[in-house]
Amino acid sequence: MPTYDPNNIFAKILRGELPCHKVYEDDKAFAFLDIMPRAPGHTLVLPKAPARNILDIAPDDLAHVIKVAQKIAQAGIRAFGADGVTVQQFNEGAGGQVVFHLHVHVIPRKEGLPLKPPASFKEEPDMLKEHAAKLAAALSG
């Protein structure tokens, strides 16, 4: 398997070298909005540890990411009045992974509303800002 590349785009976001719409941060995890959301509130949850995907992450770091994904899922229900949540996580190109720093997609869902196709729609920054604020408020409320 290839090794972790510290110059991947999410590593740059974690180091503050590239912008993002932050939703949550603690000592081991970071969450921000996907810029091409498949539904409003589509969030990516990352470990701060430099893991490529589920194949190389330390089990404790993975467990923490999943705990944070659960919090984001619950906040997504509250913030967006969602009826459900889709959680996705891809590993290596063959597994659908495009960015090689482990991330879990947490996508609030409304009954009867299909997901937009992947990478089909780039959301406006103002809307992302509003959605990140709504999620952050739901997380702290």
Ligand code: AMP
């Ligand atoms: P995947 O590796 O298949 O889980 O896909 C990577 C995801 O990252 C896609 O949903 C992209 O829309 C998203 N993405 C790519 N670049 C950025 C970025 N700079 N900020 C937020 N999300 C991004």
